[in-house]
Amino acid sequence: MAEFLTTIDKRKILHVDLDAFYAQIEMRDQPELRSKPLIIARDPTQNNGHGVVATANYVARQLGIHSAMSAFEAKRLAPNGIFLSPNFPKYKVVSAQIHDIFRRFTTKVEPVAFDEAYLDVTENILSGATLAAEIRHQILKETQLTSSIGVSHNKLLAKLGSEYNKPNGVTVIDHENQLQFLDYLPISAFRGVGKKTKEKFDELGIENGLDLRQMSQETLKTEFGKMGERLYWQARGVHFGAVEWQRQRQSIGKEETFDHALHDNNAVQIEFKKLVSSLIMSLKRQKLIGRTLNIKIRDDQFNTITRAITQDAPWQLNEATLVMASQATFEDNIGTEFSVRLLGVSMSNLQSATFEEMSLF
Ligand SMILES: [Mg+2]
The missing domain is CATH 3.40.1170.60 (MutS, DNA mismatch repair protein, domain I)
Structure with missing residues (x-):
């Protein structure tokens, strides 16, 4: 265990968050x-x-x-x-601009919300603080908006850092100052400490990170279960979670092969409706939205065409809209006489949907 604790985490992680x-x-x-x-x-x-x-x-x-x-x-x-x-349509456009800026600095971007992401910049030769300054500068220049960034060696400290100096600030937490930073942090700032947990800590007389760090692992476990275990490590600034930049699949799609080829637009539209409704279900289940709608068509000679429609903002997960776009693409690319064996629709350029977007579904 001792060896585990003395391993120095050499990563460079940023948490970027726009202000209000x-x-x-x-x-x-x-x-x-x-x-x-x-x-x-x-x-x-x-x-x-x-x-x-x-x-x-x-x-x-x-x-x-x-x-x-x-x-x-x-x-x-x-x-x-x-x-x-x-x-939301306006905010989505700005969100896409910001996430494009993030990707100039690293491919390892984990989007958390419209205006928030973790960046793993370990492979960038510049220091985390320098990169934070440059990212904030580019966001301000291109969107006229201010942001706050936490710079550290893990996601936990990066997130706590961006919250600490909000709005319009940068906090750098390194191996030298991390315990001091955590010790002064009010208990409610730790991840997962909600109203109920806070009340319990009040009863125990635990006010800040220093108090928390002095609690034994056993006591924390007994009092708070799994959360207590996590808080034990949080108080020590230990967190190994990776920036999950590849968490999302490249695309999510549905396709259908027909035993009897389709010959008229009506039949095609009915199939698009089925495909789109099942696509929407998958996306909702995984809380994803996407900017690119892909349509795939194959005829009975095995000629396949694929077409992509990319928007600045993610597509609304609305059946009528997506069916209309698919059908229009079909009619633009296939003549009036056809023999279709396969249809497919998929969504790519995926991002996780925030709470507000979920309400738009
Ligand atoms: Mg924000």
Whole structure:
């Protein structure tokens, strides 16, 4: 065990996170909003008090408003606040721009959300701090948006680092300063410490990382189960999880071979509907969305054509939209007389769907 602990983790990991992403985009596009409390949520007065805050600018945050709070409560805290409904198509375009910037620095990018990713830059000869500065510079130059970055040797510390100096900051956590950093961290900042766990720690008199580190592995296990085990290692800055840049498959698709060749557009459309609906189910199950729709057509002479339609923003997982695009591609590429043996639809350029996008499904 001792040897395990003294192994020096030589990786260079960044966690990049845009600051109040949706709100920042809206303020960029309407600078007069900068000085006002801006809440990205549907106005509860026009929505029977329903709705949840997606994000809020820092003016609103100073009034106690935070994401996941009910829009009604936000309205109570900021009666004169500006409520804007989220404009996901706009945010998706900016998100694609940002993720393109990440990929200039490494192929090892693990997207976490629209505005957030882990980057493994170990193979880059520049230091993590230099790369963080350059990434922040390029994001600002190309999107006029600020970001925060944590630089360290593992994902845990990189994430804690990006949160620590938010907004518009960089935190570098290395082997020399990691324990000092963790010791001062309030217990609620550790991964997985929610309201209930925090209450339990309050009862135990555990306030920060130093207190946590002084708890034995056994006590933590007894009190918190598996979570306790993870917290034991978190307090020591140990985390071996890899940046999962290859986690996603290259594409997800469905295809069907027909015993009896299809000869008319109607039959083709019916098959596209089946394929698209099953494709949408697979994507939803894996919480994925994609920017490229691929259509494959094979005739009874085994001639195969494939066509790809790539958009700037991911395709909406809407059956009618995807069937229409597939059918139009088919008709553009195949004459009026045909004998089709196989049809396929697939989605590539995949990314994980965030919570907000899931609600669009
Ligand atoms: Mg963010």
